[in-house]
Amino acid sequence: GALIGSRSYSSQIPSSSPLEPLDTYLRRHNGSSSPKSIETLLDKVGYKSVDSFVESVVPDGILSRRPLQISPENGLSESQLTSRLREIASENKLYRSFIGRGYYGTIVPPVIQRNILECPEWYTSYTPYQPEIAQGRLESLMNFQTLVADLTGMSVANASLLDEATAGAEAMAMGFHALRGKRKVYYVDENVHSQTISVLKTRAKTLGIEVVIGLPKDEAEFKSSFGTLIQYPGANGNIESPEYYQQLSDKVHGSGGVLAVATDLLALTVLKAPSSFGADIVFGNSQRFGVPFGYGGPHAAFFAVADSEKRKMPGRLIGRSKDRLGNPAFRLALQTREQHIRREKATSNICTAQALLANMAAMYAVYHGPEGLKNIANRVYSLTTYLASQIESSSSHSLVNNKWFDTLTVKLGGVTADEFLAKARSEYQINLFKVDDSSVSVALDETVTAKDVSDLVSLFTGSTVGLTTLSAADVQYTSVPEDLARTGKILQFAVFNTHHSETELLRYIHHLQSKDLSLANSMIPLGSCTMKLNATVQMAPVTWPEFGQIHPFAPIDQAKGYQTLVSELEADLADITGFDATSLQPNSGAQGEFAGLKVIRAYLDSIGQGHRDICIIPVSAHGTNPASAAMAGFKVVSVKCTNNGELDLVDLEAKAEKYKDKLAATMITYPSTYGVFEPGVKRAIEIVHSHGGQVYMDGANMNAQIGLTSPGEIGADVCHLNLHKTFCIPHGGGGPGVGPICVKSHLQPFLPSHDTVAVTSASSDGRAVDSVSAAPYGSASILPISWAYIKLMGASGLKKATELALLNANYMKARVGEHFPVAYTNAEGRCAHEFIVDLRGFKSTSGIEAIDVAKRLQDYGFHAPTMSWPVPNTLMIEPTESESIAELDRFCDALISIRKEIADIEEGRVPRENNVLKNAPHSQQDLLTSEWDRPYTREQAAYPLPYLREAKFWPSVTRLDDNYGDLNLFCSCDPVEAIE
Amino acid sequence: GALIGSRSYSSQIPSSSPLEPLDTYLRRHNGSSSPKSIETLLDKVGYKSVDSFVESVVPDGILSRRPLQISPENGLSESQLTSRLREIASENKLYRSFIGRGYYGTIVPPVIQRNILECPEWYTSYTPYQPEIAQGRLESLMNFQTLVADLTGMSVANASLLDEATAGAEAMAMGFHALRGKRKVYYVDENVHSQTISVLKTRAKTLGIEVVIGLPKDEAEFKSSFGTLIQYPGANGNIESPEYYQQLSDKVHGSGGVLAVATDLLALTVLKAPSSFGADIVFGNSQRFGVPFGYGGPHAAFFAVADSEKRKMPGRLIGRSKDRLGNPAFRLALQTREQHIRREKATSNICTAQALLANMAAMYAVYHGPEGLKNIANRVYSLTTYLASQIESSSSHSLVNNKWFDTLTVKLGGVTADEFLAKARSEYQINLFKVDDSSVSVALDETVTAKDVSDLVSLFTGSTVGLTTLSAADVQYTSVPEDLARTGKILQFAVFNTHHSETELLRYIHHLQSKDLSLANSMIPLGSCTMKLNATVQMAPVTWPEFGQIHPFAPIDQAKGYQTLVSELEADLADITGFDATSLQPNSGAQGEFAGLKVIRAYLDSIGQGHRDICIIPVSAHGTNPASAAMAGFKVVSVKCTNNGELDLVDLEAKAEKYKDKLAATMITYPSTYGVFEPGVKRAIEIVHSHGGQVYMDGANMNAQIGLTSPGEIGADVCHLNLHKTFCIPHGGGGPGVGPICVKSHLQPFLPSHDTVAVTSASSDGRAVDSVSAAPYGSASILPISWAYIKLMGASGLKKATELALLNANYMKARVGEHFPVAYTNAEGRCAHEFIVDLRGFKSTSGIEAIDVAKRLQDYGFHAPTMSWPVPNTLMIEPTESESIAELDRFCDALISIRKEIADIEEGRVPRENNVLKNAPHSQQDLLTSEWDRPYTREQAAYPLPYLREAKFWPSVTRLDDNYGDLNLFCSCDPVEAIE
Ligand SMILES: Cc1ncc(COP(=O)(O)O)c(C=O)c1O
Ligand SMILES: Cc1ncc(COP(=O)(O)O)c(C=O)c1O
Numbered sequence A, B: 001g002a003l004i005g006s007r008s009y010s011s012q013i014p015s016s017s018p019l020e021p022l023d024t025y026l027r028r029h030n031g032s033s034s035p036k037s038i039e040t041l042l043d044k045v046g047y048k049s050v051d052s053f054v055e056s057v058v059p060d061g062i063l064s065r066r067p068l069q070i071s072p073e074n075g076l077s078e079s080q081l082t083s084r085l086r087e088i089a090s091e092n093k094l095y096r097s098f099i100g101r102g103y104y105g106t107i108v109p110p111v112i113q114r115n116i117l118e119c120p121e122w123y124t125s126y127t128p129y130q131p132e133i134a135q136g137r138l139e140s141l142m143n144f145q146t147l148v149a150d151l152t153g154m155s156v157a158n159a160s161l162l163d164e165a166t167a168g169a170e171a172m173a174m175g176f177h178a179l180r181g182k183r184k185v186y187y188v189d190e191n192v193h194s195q196t197i198s199v200l201k202t203r204a205k206t207l208g209i210e211v212v213i214g215l216p217k218d219e220a221e222f223k224s225s226f227g228t229l230i231q232y233p234g235a236n237g238n239i240e241s242p243e244y245y246q247q248l249s250d251k252v253h254g255s256g257g258v259l260a261v262a263t264d265l266l267a268l269t270v271l272k273a274p275s276s277f278g279a280d281i282v283f284g285n286s287q288r289f290g291v292p293f294g295y296g297g298p299h300a301a302f303f304a305v306a307d308s309e310k311r312k313m314p315g316r317l318i319g320r321s322k323d324r325l326g327n328p329a330f331r332l333a334l335q336t337r338e339q340h341i342r343r344e345k346a347t348s349n350i351c352t353a354q355a356l357l358a359n360m361a362a363m364y365a366v367y368h369g370p371e372g373l374k375n376i377a378n379r380v381y382s383l384t385t386y387l388a389s390q391i392e393s394s395s396s397h398s399l400v401n402n403k404w405f406d407t408l409t410v411k412l413g414g415v416t417a418d419e420f421l422a423k424a425r426s427e428y429q430i431n432l433f434k435v436d437d438s439s440v441s442v443a444l445d446e447t448v449t450a451k452d453v454s455d456l457v458s459l460f461t462g463s464t465v466g467l468t469t470l471s472a473a474d475v476q477y478t479s480v481p482e483d484l485a486r487t488g489k490i491l492q493f494a495v496f497n498t499h500h501s502e503t504e505l506l507r508y509i510h511h512l513q514s515k516d517l518s519l520a521n522s523m524i525p526l527g528s529c530t531m532k533l534n535a536t537v538q539m540a541p542v543t544w545p546e547f548g549q550i551h552p553f554a555p556i557d558q559a560k561g562y563q564t565l566v567s568e569l570e571a572d573l574a575d576i577t578g579f580d581a582t583s584l585q586p587n588s589g590a591q592g593e594f595a596g597l598k599v600i601r602a603y604l605d606s607i608g609q610g611h612r613d614i615c616i617i618p619v620s621a622h623g624t625n626p627a628s629a630a631m632a633g634f635k636v637v638s639v640k641c642t643n644n645g646e647l648d649l650v651d652l653e654a655k656a657e658k659y660k661d662k663l664a665a666t667m668i669t670y671p672s673t674y675g676v677f678e679p680g681v682k683r684a685i686e687i688v689h690s691h692g693g694q695v696y697m698d699g700a701n702m703n704a705q706i707g708l709t710s711p712g713e714i715g716a717d718v719c720h721l722n723l724h725k726t727f728c729i730p731h732g733g734g735g736p737g738v739g740p741i742c743v744k745s746h747l748q749p750f751l752p753s754h755d756t757v758a759v760t761s762a763s764s765d766g767r768a769v770d771s772v773s774a775a776p777y778g779s780a781s782i783l784p785i786s787w788a789y790i791k792l793m794g795a796s797g798l799k800k801a802t803e804l805a806l807l808n809a810n811y812m813k814a815r816v817g818e819h820f821p822v823a824y825t826n827a828e829g830r831c832a833h834e835f836i837v838d839l840r841g842f843k844s845t846s847g848i849e850a851i852d853v854a855k856r857l858q859d860y861g862f863h864a865p866t867m868s869w870p871v872p873n874t875l876m877i878e879p880t881e882s883e884s885i886a887e888l889d890r891f892c893d894a895l896i897s898i899r900k901e902i903a904d905i906e907e908g909r910v911p912r913e914n915n916v917l918k919n920a921p922h923s924q925q926d927l928l929t930s931e932w933d934r935p936y937t938r939e940q941a942a943y944p945l946p947y948l949r950e951a952k953f954w955p956s957v958t959r960l961d962d963n964y965g966d967l968n969l970f971c972s973c974d975p976v977e978a979i980e
């Protein structure tokens, strides 16, 4: 480092009292906090004060005068936060869980915990939209897909869904749409997890599907149904005979239906694959592959289908393609499901999924390998079998299921379930599952110890074996019965048979990680994604055992810490949004949309307006909006935008008028997806309200609002938040996320409930909608992150962050705007927290398109901004408050330098087809060749600006061949859908 | 990944009972564990069984038949280990510490904890001997040096020493040697930390120095002394006037002595620098810059001197030099202090230091910056001042010191110190320091809260302020008195004024890390260094608060967990070495040597053999051996080695005979530093014993012995172990380490004691030697790592690891030996756990030397083996048991490929001066140039083998110019360029 020349520092002591802590968070979170740097930013934008600047951005009448109530006002210090969180954590009690029901104890391999779950290089990366700088996690997700496909026996698996229950709903929807909605009945075996059934019902209702619990006796009855869902092994632990499954499958298929099977990956390492009896869709939860309970999530659900169905499968799919040099490379296939989602024609709204957890599960399988996994499964099976034999031979209880993998349902003799569970808790600190008043179930897992088995035997049989611990000689390994057993090898791929020592796995994880660009490298200015700091102090609690090791169905009095945290977070989010109540259940923004619309629908029903089914959505909306609306049973009517990107109020009023008897809702994003605070938003809301509609606000852009305005004050009725954007949950390379909804009081009674657990935010009067997620609080174990962020910032810090987010965006706009056209600003030329760089003009002057600039940015060490959304051939830049001026400048310098490279083409100095932009990005292999015949030098390709000589991030492959990739998946490409 | 072809897997269930856990550690630790891979290794080496192989390596008569007693025999599983360790941890009680005395509470910034202390890329790297692949940590250590030099006001600081007390001893030794040992008296102010005085005494004794506690009144008395040591601020908290220090300094200098000042970095941010009154040497503990108490360590001591002294300063020194391209680059300067240490002429034996902790401290300063640090200091000062005023005005106690920074010594009124301390503990859970029967001291630090201050006021004054917590208005910031205050700015370097947001710091840490090669990249086959797996499950407890947040002088009953852990580890290490007792106090191997020799000396004294002062050391010994011997007051006599690398028994016998009346000891490394189990070792030991000497065994190579033989069985009397080699403590980029000594029972009474804490292993009968480290258990907080390793492996696992370490080495030797001469094997052609590749022949055939091969290995993605030690122009390869066959092969392939590159030179196809070896390593910048006139291609330089196209690790600079660097020692950040 160099000496600071003339810059002078005040040597003044702080103005606060020394009793106040100094490890304050705001200055760590915000990229600029000194008065001097705020001044630099304001100068460039042309304002004298933050207040006058904010007034130029946020329209009069929108800007709030209401201070936030978040306390403490100035936030907790980092160590205060940690102390408080330790107190809360200690209110959770860690009993041993044998509850099962889709959630099982697992041993997280420490090397995976430390190097993925606790590693910012993994957790701060974005969805791999830019494959050249994401080959590491793409490879890992490909491992996940391979693992799932192999164990389920299916041809294709996706890269995760939100949870097992929503995966079930997706399976149902796939079946429904396969028959174009002509059949309405869906059969669901009663031996399916009840949380799955609950989510199916939520989803079914609005699609007009009739979920029938219990399979028909009569084969003919299947004819009315589009499909059937079973769980294998069943929720009660039972496994039917292969013949049973085959016959069922034949019946379903014979009547033209789709057979979906919910299953368990560990069981499948030793049991026959569902493909063996003809399953069409296979899904489940991969949690027990090394992802903690986390009080219900986040975990990666898996989803696999036959090859013929792969293009209809929901969720992200990683494909193998090749790069410009012909080298193999991975990419997100079928990207039309992503930001460019097919609006109301989409059959699923899934966007953010569970990439980080899928990667953990994949690495767990990589680490254990086929033999290791089978050993674990055989151990679980052997111990379950031993316990079963003890219960059968030495107790007055009887087994309900006579086959099993890991779960026994026990009909109790001479004792009620409540008494039995109470005894288990008080004498053994053990939780079991209450099936009914006289039955319980017990599920074993990888973590079970000899002491656990001894205690369970003792609990069920009354024998004193629990006083001493069983010794090795007492129990032998047994194999699953031959008729149920899988034959043939599993996971015969090199990656699952190589990295079995910790050294090897560490290197594999490190190697993948080193290919990927994350926030540890440079800013990721993705518009509408808010890639802000994910602070370590917020992340640390996620791996505390007190938050990780609780089963979601544990008795509530063991989860008091979670109750405290959830209540505080619900209240704070309600305050921030200007609403009255919050539900934390949805696992993503898109699920929040769906939940919010379900709530609106339930409300309309309750006031006798159930016939209203039109949802007005601006054309500029994110694709998930119309997709969610369709899923929630609404008909989507589009409303135009004006040339300057604002909602066309004239069109809106016309549509509202036209559909006034059927208008149910509108969905608005604010600031708009074009990055502007439209002054007309209040008028728009009035129009909808006055025509009988409810107003849904998409909170993806909440980072522009906090402390300055709020959906509630503007007049909306409900909104979702993306905690993985505004509230510091890291994006994890494509999830996890949390998409809570906040509502006005009239909607509060309808917030989602849960079938097994009484949820704090759900009313108990029967008006609550069914659940939208498998777990009562969705992805509970990452809620501490957002809770911590809010408590660290306090009311004043949150507002300062918003102001800086706006200021940073306008600073960049000012710099970039000197070289590129910037589309869509307000009357004063201001953007909100993001802005759109318009590249449409360059196609004709130079042949350059947005993708070329995006890829060239990689050569400068940056992740591209959001590309071609919401406007084709543009880049949408969102810096967030966490970036320093130095970093903003570095990015601006890169873009400006690219502008010069474009000028070189425009002015004929460089050919249109063979130039640094069209050939971008450049990998090492691309440049380190003896042959060189390009019209630019290797140095120009690799080091266009001096900072790159000190810190160069390399794309690990050259530009992906999208055509090749899509052609090898698609038979024909719909030109309407093809974006980019 | 690709399908595995014909490879077949057994589908058998495990042979153990399912009650046994499956998360066993051995298969994760050892790189090969399947019978098939062991067979592959044996095949290549030519043996049918591991036993017959081992018998060919370890001579008859050396091979032990004694099974280890470590329990459990087969080790704990990873989760069992963690449970057990949590139990142990919970025995430690976390009281609030205001003990001070060189150890202070600190807030470890979470971003530093996670991304350095918990990051394998940082903690598994080696000492930066290969600067081209270590620029990241070299830069960070340069930041540390700059920080220290700037705050102390001195010209040059080193890159850390082991602890404050040994730094004090080094300061004393520097002064002593400056006057060539002509003066013997060393004055030490009584206001120096007592643990420092204790270590000074240990060191002084054997050098013939007389440590006089208390400064002479009479100026003339200074004439007899070579130097004076004071503490600033004093141990009791007091600060004298600047005039006082100046006058003292004048007196010391006036009489030709050296003034050493022990100090505190935080205090120096606001107090005058010791340079202001002419200090010659300034040292202290940097712990409070973000490194936890850890029950005493590890922490980085700092050490700074005037420019004229820099070449005499002990410890590692990072210098700024340039690479082949003329680009600035960092390197370890003056490497003669390292492995090639100047044997008995060395004035210090320091080798492993505290790099990881120095990096943490440096990053802490980078994060806080000058203003942040001063704020912390002013806060501590203000609160201390407030507490002082309360004690003075409202209690019956009186202050002993009337000036202070953070520490007050209080003469108690009407209560004994013991009563007062008991009350503090029981009523407030607060620890203070007992000064004497009627005085205590209290030291404040960064972590102090309003509640803490309230409680302290309440404790000292009896007021009820503690019942409520003080509120901000009660206490104001005050500045240190003007006459004591520092003037002028601190830390005006760019690096300390840039990375103040968490995002910026994360990126800086990540950027540095990405330049460095660690075990997360590839094997680091450094002979004599044992770079094995540092497993996550072992590392995790290091950052548990129960181990981290205990002050080393906390009452022993609060540290019961540590007592348990220490006792078990002492016993296990004694079992492993075949000895009777263990001291865990030494902080490094070299300190272990010194401690062991001190013990021998004390023993000899005790049996009337105090005149014995000859230590026989083979010429092949590590430089620390003779250096330690000299430090311990022995005269070193060298003994030759035979041509095949063995100890020359004839020469040994002759020397023993010659010095039989004065022979005190011999130091032997076993297997020898040449990597061979010499059959003659027992005879050598007999010879020494029969001539009245004790036998010291250097345990650096213990990884070849565990479970197969032991120093005790062979006949040695004492050995040290490097827990940072054999016992899984990671090397941290150059420390921390632990160098315990194990001894036979006759030496046990002399194991080191501690002045403040009763150490478990120290006898209380007065025979124990004084302490060798500042803290009672040295680097206590990393002891859980080695404890965990031993418990995970169990007796059988430890033996299997040793066998595999030998087998891996012999496998590589077999492969490499087909292409290179391998020097020094036993009669059967076997090496031990390492072997020496002899490159001496290539100088004449091709001009190639060891350094060229070492640097070329970087192009292949590898860290070079130990270079030119113990034999010039050779490479010594130690694979350890943790490497897989695939990795061993990759390294062998690289070396064999390099052999072909040498052949190209030998056979004239390529010039002798301009070739891939002489130009190695190649950085990106070196290859990504348009100009290219070398006789090889860029691809040959970068991708000599195919695996490099998938995974290339790049040296960030080209070969360092060592001559330039040694001639031009720049040891701080560049002050020339102005920033921003
Ligand atoms: C405006 C908008 N709405 C909704 C979503 C969907 O959120 P999620 O990905 O969490 O499902 C996004 C995500 O990018 C968005 O930008
Ligand atoms: C043989 C031998 N002895 C002693 C030492 C010194 O150990 P330390 O670096 O821990 O002081 C080493 C270190 O490399 C060594 O190899």
Ligand SMILES: O=C([O-])O
Binding pocket: A318, A319, A320, A321, A331, A332, A333, A334, A964, A965, A966, A967, A968, A969
């Ligand atoms: O990459 C694809 O296979 O689409």
